[in-house]
Amino acid sequence: MSTIIEMKEVNKWFGDFQVLKDINLDVQEKQKIVVCGPSGSGKSTLIRCINRLEEHQKGKIVVDGNELSEKTKDIEKIRAEVGMVFQQFNLFPHLSILDNCTLAPIWVKKTPKKQAEELAMKQLEQVQISDQALKFPGQLSGGQQQRAALARALCMEPKIMLFDEPTSALDPEMIKEVLDAMVNLAKGGMTMIVVTHEMGFAKEVADEVVFMDEGMIVERAKTKEFFANPKNERTKLFLSQIL
Amino acid sequence: MIKNLSLLKPNRESLHVYVSLGAAFFILGIADVTFNIFEFFPIWISFFIPLVLCFYGLHLIRIEFSGIKILDILNKNINSNWFNAILSIFAIFLLIKSIPPILDWLFFDATFIGSKKEDCTGDGACWVFINVWFERLMYGLYPINEIWRINAAFIGLILIVGLAFFVSAKIKNYVLIFLIFVYPFIMISLISGGNFGLEWVETNAWGGLALTFIISIFALTFCFPVGLFLALGRRSSYPVIKYASIGFIEFWRGVPLITVLFMASVMFPMFLPEDTYMDKLVRVIIAITLFESAYMAEVVRGGLQALPRGQYDAGKSLGMGYWRMHLLIIMPQALKLVIPGIANTFLALVKDTPLILVVGLLELIGMIDMAKTNPKWLGFAAEGYVFAGFVFWIICYAMSRYSISLERKYKTDR
Numbered sequence: 195m196s197t198i199i200e201m202k203e204v205n206k207w208f209g210d211f212q213v214l215k216d217i218n219l220d221v222q223e224k225q226k227i228v229v230c231g232p233s234g235s236g237k238s239t240l241i242r243c244i245n246r247l248e249e250h251q252k253g254k255i256v257v258d259g260n261e262l263s264e265k266t267k268d269i270e271k272i273r274a275e276v277g278m279v280f281q282q283f284n285l286f287p288h289l290s291i292l293d294n295c296t297l298a299p300i301w302v303k304k305t306p307k308k309q310a311e312e313l314a315m316k317q318l319e320q321v322q323i324s325d326q327a328l329k330f331p332g333q334l335s336g337g338q339q340q341r342a343a344l345a346r347a348l349c350m351e352p353k354i355m356l357f358d359e360p361t362s363a364l365d366p367e368m369i370k371e372v373l374d375a376m377v378n379l380a381k382g383g384m385t386m387i388v389v390t391h392e393m394g395f396a397k398e399v400a401d402e403v404v405f406m407d408e409g410m411i412v413e414r415a416k417t418k419e420f421f422a423n424p425k426n427e428r429t430k431l432f433l434s435q436i437l
Numbered sequence: 438m439i440k441n442l443s444l445l446k447p448n449r450e451s452l453h454v455y456v457s458l459g460a461a462f463f464i465l466g467i468a469d470v471t472f473n474i475f476e477f478f479p480i481w482i483s484f485f486i487p488l489v490l491c492f493y494g495l496h497l498i499r500i501e502f503s504g505i506k507i508l509d510i511l512n513k514n515i516n517s518n519w520f521n522a523i524l525s526i527f528a529i530f531l532l533i534k535s536i537p538p539i540l541d542w543l544f545f546d547a548t549f550i551g552s553k554k555e556d557c558t559g560d561g562a563c564w565v566f567i568n569v570w571f572e573r574l575m576y577g578l579y580p581i582n583e584i585w586r587i588n589a590a591f592i593g594l595i596l597i598v599g600l601a602f603f604v605s606a607k608i609k610n611y612v613l614i615f616l617i618f619v620y621p622f623i624m625i626s627l628i629s630g631g632n633f634g635l636e637w638v639e640t641n642a643w644g645g646l647a648l649t650f651i652i653s654i655f656a657l658t659f660c661f662p663v664g665l666f667l668a669l670g671r672r673s674s675y676p677v678i679k680y681a682s683i684g685f686i687e688f689w690r691g692v693p694l695i696t697v698l699f700m701a702s703v704m705f706p707m708f709l710p711e712d713t714y715m716d717k718l719v720r721v722i723i724a725i726t727l728f729e730s731a732y733m734a735e736v737v738r739g740g741l742q743a744l745p746r747g748q749y750d751a752g753k754s755l756g757m758g759y760w761r762m763h764l765l766i767i768m769p770q771a772l773k774l775v776i777p778g779i780a781n782t783f784l785a786l787v788k789d790t791p792l793i794l795v796v797g798l799l800e801l802i803g804m805i806d807m808a809k810t811n812p813k814w815l816g817f818a819a820e821g822y823v824f825a826g827f828v829f830w831i832i833c834y835a836m837s838r839y840s841i842s843l844e845r846k847y848k849t850d851r
């Protein structure tokens with residue numbers, strides 16, 4: 195296996211406030227990593243640095259062999275390889291679900307329209323909302339919207355998938371349908387970094403769990419190890435609160 | 438039955454008696470307003486008689502849940518209590534008093550047929566004035582023999598716009614591109630002439646409603662894209678672009694249009710190199726375009742501001758660059774949000790065109806000014822301005838309806 199994401203001594207500030215402190219994280223191909231930690235600990239910022247939705251100020255981030263910095267040309271090319279699913283879905287409300295899914299393939303990857311639509315239908319099938327393809331996002335439930343957002347990201351056939359609390363904005367009864375879709379994706383062999391508080395999901399699919407607090411990676415361990423005997427006091431406290 | 442009949446407290450049992458009685462009083466009141474039946478009373482009584490009659494009439498028919506549909510609707514909307522009843526009565530009186538004279542002036546006492554001032558003998562409007570001057574009002578001082586060129590240009594425009602509505606989506610794009618990037622120039626060369634064996638007509642001779650349209654069409658077409666770029670520029674992360682945009686927008690928003698037009702016509706040529714010449718109409722169109730594009734920019738920026746950051750995140754995460762993201766995701770949503778604002782700006786632009794009067798270009802209102810000061814036709818300002826108001830209203834109302842239909846068409850969030 196080869197390293198697909200490498201973060202070395204990554205630091206980031208918002209003004210005077212340091213969000214990320216000396217982050218070291220490497221992810222192997224096909225690895226599934228769950229990131230957890232209290233709110234405001236910098237989890238979102240961390241994964242948003244991986245596709246450069248946020249810019250880090252110090253340190254080094256390498257994604258699939260490309261270093262991310264101001265000098266990076268074609269950041270769009272790297273982003274096209276890294277899919278992302280957001281807490282708030284962020285579907286494009288002016289386009290139908292199908293158009294949401296075909297927009298980037300057609301305009302970024304220059305896939306012929308017909309082919310893009312076939313792929314989109316396949317992905318929508320996978321997340322079981324192919325019957326909603328012609329509706330607009332506003333007409334779907336939260337769970338359906340999030341699955342559509344997942345399908346949209348997958349239509350770009352990314353190498354890496356980032357998830358930022360994909361179920362946090364959902365009503366409890368819809369969480370499972372989204373998690374199921376993610377489990378399926380994991381079984382298919384995708385490289386995944388998932389920020390979530392769904393520990394059941396972590397136990398089921400994660401290879402490793404990363405615990406963050408106050409901008410630092412406090413603990414990183416194999417999933418079983420992480421839950422069975424966490425080393426750090428803060429991890430223990432966090433787990434006792436969340437489990 | 439009679440016992441139940443109280444004159445102050447209408448009730449449901451004797452519904453029909455009350456309603457008939459109330460209607461009678463009301464109609465009597467209205468009749469008095471219209472025909473002054475009770476004139477023989479002293480003025481201070483006769484003045485209040487219709488009011489009292491109508492008020493009492495409305496009081497008698499104010500019966501809740503009467504079961505008569507029309508009566509219930511009436512009571513609910515214009516007669517729910519004594520105060521509303523009085524307001525309704527005043528409104529009705531006002532209409533009765535004002536509408537007939539207006540109609541008389543506009544139509545019944547107006548003169549439509551004739552060819553000179555003396556033909557207008559009635560008390561009403563003299564539409565002969567509009568009739569005689571019609572060609573001038575429409576085409577300005579454009580040579581009469583060449584008017585077909587203006588007609589052809591506009592008929593062509595209408596045909597192409599019509600075509601765009603009927604062809605399939607794919608061809609429609611080509612039609613629109615032709616309409617926006619090619620047709621305006623065909624139109625201008627047709628109207629100005631000077632080639633293809635067409636006689637050259639100076640822009641000074643252009644005028645009337647045709648000029649209103651020409652200026653509006655060009656300024657609208659140009660101010661829209663300029664406004665978009667300014668709006669994006671104002672939100673740019675490059676300081677140079679950002680502050681240049683802010684400066685530009687604030688400058689044009691800060692000066693009155695009349696000043697801008699003056700500068701375009703009088704001062705601007707002084708800054709041009711000796712032997713270059715730019716047509717006055719072109720300068721004016723550029724001035725109006727820049728002026729309105731500043732407003733357009735702020736309208737569009739309002740829409741951009743309203744979009745959540747997540748839309749940008751999603752676009753970027755799918756590998757879209759700045760332009761692709763704005764073209765496909767951001768602008769369609771932002772523009773959809775601000776259709777009413779865009780319509781507002783467009784309407785304002787159309788209604789601002791008469792100001793070109795100050796630099797000696799005479800569109801519809803300018804031509805009316807000219808016609809009304811013609812020694813043979815003194816004293817018809819009212820007819821002229823009413824006509825101009827009507828024409829502008831038609832144009833603006835059509836635009837307003839179109840913007841509403843666009844809003845409906847693009848409404849996807851329910």
Ligand SMILES: Nc1ncnc2c1ncn2[C@@H]1O[C@H](COP(=O)(O)OP(=O)(O)O)[C@@H](O)[C@H]1O
Pocket residue numbers: 208213231232233234235236237238239240
């Ligand atoms: N754009 C921003 N500007 C300033 N501060 C921010 C910004 N985004 C996040 N922060 C701050 O950075 C910290 C970490 O945020 P975030 O990464 O969203 O945490 P998490 O996802 O773990 O809840 C928080 O204190 C938050 O207030």
Ligand SMILES: [Mg+2]
Pocket residue numbers: 237238239358359
């Ligand atoms: Mg977060």
